Amino acid sequence: MSTEAGEGAAAPEGAAPEVSAEPRPSDAVSGPAVLVAVFTIGTCGLIYELLAGTLASYVLGDSVFQFSTIIGVYLFAMGVGAWLSGFVAKDVVARFIEIEVAVALVGGTSAAVLFASFARVSFFSIVLYGLVFVIGTLVGLEIPLLMRILKDQYDLKDLISRVLTVDYLGALVASLAFPIFVVPKLGLVRGAFVVGALNAVVAVWCTHLLKGALRRPGRVWFLRAEAYLTLALLIVGIAYSDTVTTWSEDALYADPVVFAKTTPYQRLVVTQGRSSYQLYINGALQLASADEHRYHEALVHPVMAVARARAGGTGARRVLVLGGGDGLAVRELLEHPGLESVTLVDLDPTMTELARSFPLFVRQNRGSLLDPRVTVVNADAFVWIGAPERATEPRYDAVVVDFPDPSSFSLGKLYTRRFYRMLKRVVSDDGAVVVQATSPMYARRAFWCVATTMEAAGFTTRAYHTAVPSFGEWGYILAAPGAFEVPSWLPDAPLKFLTPETMASLFVLSADMARVPAEVNRLNNQVLVGYHEADWARWN
Template identity: 45%
Template sequence: MTTERAGLVWLLAATFLVAVAGLVYELIAATASSYLLGDSVRQFSLVIGIFLSSMGLGAWLSRYVGDPVTGFIRAQIALGLIGGFSASVIFAAYAGYGVIGLPLYGALVVIGALSGMEIPLIARVLEEIGAHEFRFENVLTFDYLGALVASLAFPLLIVPYLGLMSAALAFGCLNLAVAGLSLWVFRDRLGPRGRGTWVAWGLALGLSGLALIQSERMVSALDAALYEDDIIFAERTPYQAITVTRFRDRTRLFLDQSIQFDSRDEHRYHESLVHPALSRVARPRNVLVLGGGDGMAAREVLRHGAVEAVTLVDLDPRVTELFRDHDDLAALNGEALRDPRVTIVNADAWTYLSDPGPAYDVIIADLPDPRTLALSKLYSREFYQLMVQRLAFGGAFVTQAGSPLYAREAYWSIVETLEAVPSPARPGETLEVTPYHVLVPSFGDWGFALAQPDAPAQRAITLPPGLKFMSPPVWAAAQVFDGDTDRVAVEVNSIRNHPLAAYYQQGWDYWFE
């Protein structure tokens, strides 16, 4: 193979590889920001916009690079270091200071600019080596193919099997491998002036390789900085990051760094979520729990002697496996997920309700907060209409609805959304909704919304024995809202406009930013 031919083949291959790495860095930044800051639509839009505009800047700056071969190689070395360590720096900044703006957007600008230089520099190298088969559209084709491969591999392989920090370091090493092979292929063109570049490449490769080998320890160290207690389990699944921590007799579950329960006070939350709804139904035989993969809500449901069957629908099979199969975690839910009356279905809640299936006497939505549009749809009028279709005659539905103090507008938007759903039992009318809230120390003032197609009978709440928190006086007090938490004017949440996600983000930002 001639030198010209070898250079052409390698540069087209390099175009493919650097395109893969560049898009992976962009996806890592967008995913990390949505994990840590919420509102995935806003974060992905910002990341994509900043990255693409920075690529345009890099393409413009490439005209000032004197030697395109040296410029391309040095850009790969810089990308290997900056892109490779980008996720580590972002998570370290969040763990240490609670902010990620400067490292996130600063890295995006630099990575985008360096990535934008690649195609113009490759084109100039091909022209300079006299590659007669060179056509610019061939370079673009390999670039777009690399982007396709990265976009498919990221959710299916990279995140589940590498995680964000290890993935960034691995693709940083890929950029450095491209730099090293380019140094070798074009060694005759560089001559003695390439020695400094060889040294820089070797140092960068050594540092990145060492970091990649130690990436698991780095992840563990950052996790330890993020959480107060000892981490007894940490795993990233295709759906989320699962972390379980423990200190003495206190166990806490975090999903994507957001607390889901604290064993010291989870009974206040789960008793409040479950028992008012079941007490509204004469014979709650068949119960559906949406979310609640930790089994705590199912534990409370099984306290009611009339219950014959519980279907628990949770998206992530790893969560339900953990709280069913690990004895110490299963003990927290009273081994509810091992009970023969409980059927676990690992599926999306929307899809499950959309498919044909049985009617339920009680439906309990123990779903994540509406931080993103994907989660906001599970609090939409359309979702609640699906839910009503799966309620048996005389049934009841309850959902956790966030904090009426910290996210006041979001809470009342959920209530008003339920109140906007037509009642199948009373033509021309809507669901009867009972808003209520309790103090859960781990979360703060926390709200729920209980809905029924029929007007509820005026009777005292009936509770099973053995509860630690919920009682008739607590239930009566829970329905009283003060001046800081009472109803405000808000929009109904629909999949067409999604005001809920914005309400949620604005509320929490007001209190905690």
């Protein structure tokens, strides 16, 4: 649209540059100069919105609703600003300059603030939408106030047409400058500082331009000081943008980072505290060594017990693990006597290599991926499970599905009816499957959507849960091609968490986790990603 934006918005009849209004007595304001200020404001305002949207998609990953919510909040806030402008009664010029300074300050630091606050994930949404709201409100205040400042300069129709034309022109420039200059040449954090500084320069200029129109021109030094101070701060920001970015990424993690690598698939970060270490994938905590045993024992042993019961007391011999490249689920599997082979399919070779050779991991998984019974395949599980070879291979007695949460469409694909149908074809008729299914408490609809979807693929399911302090209340769906009882059998192994009694208790869900209706997650609707995002948003 860029090339057409001006045209669509244009309304002036005859673009004569002369001011058609008759001169007014209080001719203290230069109209055309102020229009230049409007232009800058229009440009900067849109760039802040674009920055917020882009940055949110950058730090939060592939998010579905970010754009529409940010746009909605911004537009709403602009309306709030316009409404608030009605309450500015006195000294409109001074208020306008102060708002200009405030936009420069808030907008200019917005990207840095967002980057830095992302580390405190618990309230990031509030910061994000709060900032967007504040900027939108301030930008919404500007134009009505400017119109009032200029009202003695022009007739109403000329005033509206000129201000709006210039404002739209500003938006056009923004939509060109943002992709062509700001993002590639400056980056998000420095780009925001630069645009803020531009805003501050306009504020300084306005203190000269509008001095005569101030109610108390003697106080102009105060406004000027505010504007210069903001400008100075933003220039410092421009100079130290890189430091801000680095510092923000470091602050993401509570403990020192001992390993970090961006693979073609994801960003892996390992941090180590005094008594525990943590693995993060794309900034989201995947495991903490202090309590992962709760998660992994609960993941593996119930499905092995069901497979054993369904096969008439013969323990599972061939087991498939999808995801779980840390080797911890395999560690639990290897406690089962009679196990002959484990095939582990994980997307990222860096992850499985880490599990095989990084000392912290090898100690934790007891070298599980080095066991001769284990075969590691680095492949996309969706492609691997649908490959024609699967149809000719022997089926698996038990399958452990341990993918990251469905926070993007590419992960959501691994939770669809299509995927579970393909999964069903590789499980033996008396086998069993378990799927990690996010939190039944924080993401209740998402959790039950997984159960509903598995049932739609022809599985019989039972939901269960456990508490993992690092994550909170966590849930799994146990499933089989036919009916099965709640399991109670455990291998003769030194488990830290499970006992036959606790195992039965996992299958009791409290009222706040009880089943809720959900749609079937299909490839062509991917409803689960939406459920997951909406559910978790209530807790973040």
